[in-house]
Every structure is written in C-alpha cells, then in structure tokens.
Amino acid sequence: IPSVRTVLAGHFPIGAAISLPQTLGEHARLLSKHFNSVTPGNALKWDATEPTEGTFRFADADAMVDFARANGMQVRGHTLVWHNQTPAWVFLDANGQAMTPTAANKTLLLSRLEAHIRGVVGHYGSDIATWDVVNEVIDENQSDGLRRSRWFEIAGLDYIRTAFRVTRQVAPDAKLYINDYNTNVAAKRDKLYNLVSQLKAEGVPIDGVGHQMHVNVDWPSAAETEAMIQKFVPLNVDQQVTEMDVSIYTNSGESFPTPPRDRLIRQAYKYRDLFDVYKRYSSEITSVTVWGLADDDTWLDTFPVVRNDAPLLFDEQLQAKPAYWGIVDPTRIE
Ligand code: G3I
Secondary structure, three states: OOOHHHHOOOOOOEEEEEOHHHHOHHHHHHHHHHOOEEEEOOOOOHHHHOOEOOEOOOHHHHHHHHHHHHOOOEEEEEEEEOOOOOOHHHHEOOOOOEOOOOHHHHHHHHHHHHHHHHHHHHHHHHHOOEEEEEEOOEOOOOOOOEOOOHHHHHHOOHHHHHHHHHHHHHOOOOEEEEEEOOOOOHHHHHHHHHHHHHHHHHOOOOOEEEEOOEEEOOEOOHHHHHHHHHHHHHHOOEEEEEEEEEEOOOOOOOOOOOOOHHHHHHHHHHHHHHHHHHHHOOOOEEEEEEOOOOOOOOHHHOOOOOOOOOOOOEOOOOOEOHHHHHHHOHHHOO
8 A cells, every 4th residue: 555655745744643662563664654754642741751850761752763763754842841741840849849929939940941941852952853842831711812731820921932942042943833732723723823923023933833633523624624724824834733633433422342434434534634635735734743653552542531442544453544545545435
C-alpha cells in the first residue's frame, strides 16, 4: 500500500504521536514507512523531563529523537508549559508550601520556568525544530479567555510571555507554537485569536497556532474547519494540526466492543474531508500530526470513559483502515 508521507509530499509533513514502543519492531516499520514527523506523546512533558528540580531525564525522548533522525523525520517538541503533567514541586514556595499569588512566588515560579526551558530546549538544540511552548492556556468561559491554571493564578500572562521569550533565546531557529483544542468552536478560537493578537503586538515571539483536532465521525464539518484556519490568516502565523484523531463515538454514552463498519466508513470520509481542507490551505498548514500510530494505543480508550475507541489510520493489528484510504485514495474507502 502507498506511503502516506509520499502521498502527502508537496502538501505538508505527516506526523504521529509516539511513545517508546512505537520505535520498535513492526510498529517502527509502519511508522517510518508512512510518517515523516513524530511527536513524543508524553516524554517531553515536565513530569518526564524534570521530575525533581534541576534533575533532567531525557533517555526516552532522546531515543525517539534518534529514531526520527535515522528515518528522516522531523520532531515536534510537546510541550514546555501545561497545567497537566507538571510535578508538584514546581508550585511549592520557598517553605515547601503550596504557592499563593505573591510577588516572591511569581519570581520563583518564572525562574523555575526559565531554568526548565533552558534545560530541555538547550538539550535538543536544532534537533527539535518546532515547540509547543504553551499548551491549552485558553478557557473560553472566562471573559478574558485565559485559563485559571496555577501558572496563571501566580504569574498572570507573564508565564506565557516568559516561556516564548526564553525558548526563542535558547532556540532562535525553532518555530514556537501556542497549541489548543476545540479551535473548531468559534467561541474558543476567538479567545485564542485575541490572545495571540495581543501577544504578537507586544512583540512576544509566537510563530504558530496549533490546532489539536480531537474530533469525531460527525464533527466538525469541513466548513467549520475551514473557518478555523481562515480566522488566523490575518495574524501571519503558521498553523499546524497537532493532535488529530477521529473518535468513532459521537457522545459519551456509546460503547462498542468492536468498531461498527458504518462508523469506520463515516470516519474515513471525515478524514478525507478534513485533509481536503488542510491541502487547500497548504500555504498555511505546515504540518499535520495524528495523535497515535494505530488503534492499539490511543488515549481515547480511557477518555472521556473507558471503552474501545478506534480513532486512527491503522487498526489494532496495524492494518490500514478505511480512514487510511480516506487520506490516500478515497475511491477505495468502501
Ligand atoms: O507512565 C505511567 C505508568 O508508569 C503508570 O503505571 C500508568 C498508570 O496510570 O500511568 C502512566 O502514565 C500515563 C501516561 O499517559 C503515559 O501512558 C498517565 O497515567 C496518563 O494520564 C497519561 O495520559 C496522557 C495524557 O496526555 C495526560 O494528560 C496521554 O498518554 C497523552 O496522549 C495525552 O496527550 C494530551 C496532549 O498532551 C495535550 N492534548 C490532549 C492530549 C490527549 O489527552
């Protein structure tokens, strides 16, 4: 069967989120045949790279970066600042107590942030050309659009400004992204647009907007995704699809022991329709990543409830699904 990375050459690199097992055996063969970008799904997050202050661990991520280099793949660095998977010590004050929003704690938190970015981004240098500098900072239910994370509560917007400025200093050639989910929803993307617009006006070095694209067989429409991309064109930022998967479920009450054929077909057409949009916007969309290699390893098996999902291009036996044909040759979907 054709290689996805070859079929999409001329449009954009195609990536997969991976953990270490995907770099071994049959998984590695499938990965290197079809993809030319990888995103370590967890290995570059703070809890993995700096579990205790000043002690950095890079073994797993290094192995993935080596695999990528050996196979002619790019690496997306995910992610430097997030409200999840951040060790508790980051938010403890000088006395070992939970930080309260004081000037001293803000200074301490931002110095930890700077040291973390210098440690992680400095370790990889030019091996990682794209970073999700901040992840999921928007909350469309706040009038200012800003998520009330511990980062925000203690440091306000300065944690975002600091993260981008320090990453730019350490990796001046890397593309720096702000990444978020549900940007197909107008209320969410409008808040994201406002923030990026403000920060760029201040001179904060943001290069791109990452659209996660955790979607399902019925949502969004191609028109909604087109509106998502168009929204950011006036900002002169690159855009990437960073975490795409297409759940076979349309609500949290459904559960199938095996994926029904009709869902897999609807999924294939959703992949086709959304990739058609991405390809029409190839001058904006500089990379598309799916959040997993095959259905044997997907976060959607446990979110929002425990059930068997099948959101990716290859099945649990690593065989090409209708979804694969949706991207490669839609005439072969059925
Ligand atoms: O590594 C431990 C293992 O030692 C332990 O035995 C096991 C038992 O719970 O947990 C393992 O850690 C899990 C980790 O994935 C690695 O498999 C965590 O529990 C689990 O919570 C974690 O989930 C990750 C999730 O982010 C955490 O928020 C998913 O793999 C990862 O795919 C997911 O990725 C996020 C993106 O970063 C941001 N956008 C949303 C996306 C999906 O949630």
